[in-house]
Amino acid sequence: MAEWFIVLSSALWFGVLTSISPCPLASNIAAVSFLSKQVDTPAQSISMGLFYCVGRMLSYILLAALLLYTATSAPRLSSFLQTQMNVIIGPILIVVGGCLLGWISLPTSNWSISHRLQKSLAGQGKLGALSLGSLFALSFCPTSAALFFASLLPLIIAQQSSLLIPSIYGFGTAIPVLMVALLLQFGSLKVASFYQKVTQVEMLARMASGGVFLLAGGFYCWLYIVPMLLG
Template identity: 45%
Template sequence: MTELVFAAGSALWLGVLTSISPCPLATNIAAISYIGRRIDNTRYVLLAGLLYAMGRVVAYVGLAFLLVSTALKVPGVSQFLQKYMHLLLGPTLIVVGMFLVGLIEINIKGGGVSESVKQRIDRLGIWGALALGVLFALAFCPTSAALFFGNVMASVSAGSTVLLPLLYGIGTALPVLGFAVLIALGSKKLGEAFNVVSHTERWARLGTGIVVVMVGCLLTLQSLL
């Protein structure tokens, strides 16, 4: 029970950390701009923020469930995971931690969202926020991909194919929801909040990365002894 609670808290925190990391933060700023277009309508802004959050959660849970259920249905893969998952989890966490502290960097220049896709999303009205949440959740960059797939492997190890991806998805949406509330309240401190997030993210990412690497090393040593 304690291990599941720890895993759940870690999944939620890693989701938040993913959301405020430089690459995903760029897409979230775009989402906030989209959500805040109707700044004069508080209800619209809050509902759009909730729909965007729901889109991210649905995308992550759906993808994680698809990956895990597909893998477990293949006899060879299922047997491999049951036999070697405890050996793979430690090295996976080490790699994830190395991404967080910057020891591994992969620069990929994304093309962003095309104009045709933007027009289609606009035609959906407020439901476009839901579609945008799904789209941006699946627009993986190296760091977010490492965190997500590390979370998927932790889900398999913990025997929870839905709870951890669900909490991870909620974590990625929390900062956007927070900014949506600030927009809805007409807060003048929105820019200051962005600056605080940008400065805090680096130290949170480094601290989390160090802890993740240490846990990964510990699990690896335990599996070898």
């Protein structure tokens, strides 16, 4: 029970940290602002925001399921991950810490959703909002790529969970998005000021998380890799 609490709490925090990173945050604010202009009532606006968030969650679940299936369907890879996870998790955590601190940059996709496609999907109502969220979720920047592929994926493989863990991660990415939708609807959000404040919070959270990842990675390396090298 304690292990699952740590795993799910980590997945939730990875999701929140992903969502408030500058690149996803900017696209989320733009998407939710755009969607809110397509409807007339607060309930409709919040509903569109919810469907946008559900779309993001579905993309993460499907991607996690595909990656988990790929990892477990290859016998050699599956055996290696099951027996050597404790050995490789240390270097992985160090790499993620380096990414969060800006020392390492992972290659990511450069594709983006055109304004024309965004406008077309936004005009399709709830299904369009869900589709827009699904597409934006797959547009990884260096920070979100490090958090999903190098942090969340090892948890998914270790726990053999392609539904619960990515769902919690997706929910974490949805929390700031829903806050933006609510604040926009009630007219209490000045986008530029909000973005600046959240970016400052994100930088502090990312630096603190990066330090924790480095310490945890060093601890795992000390426990599992150093004895192998000395032996």
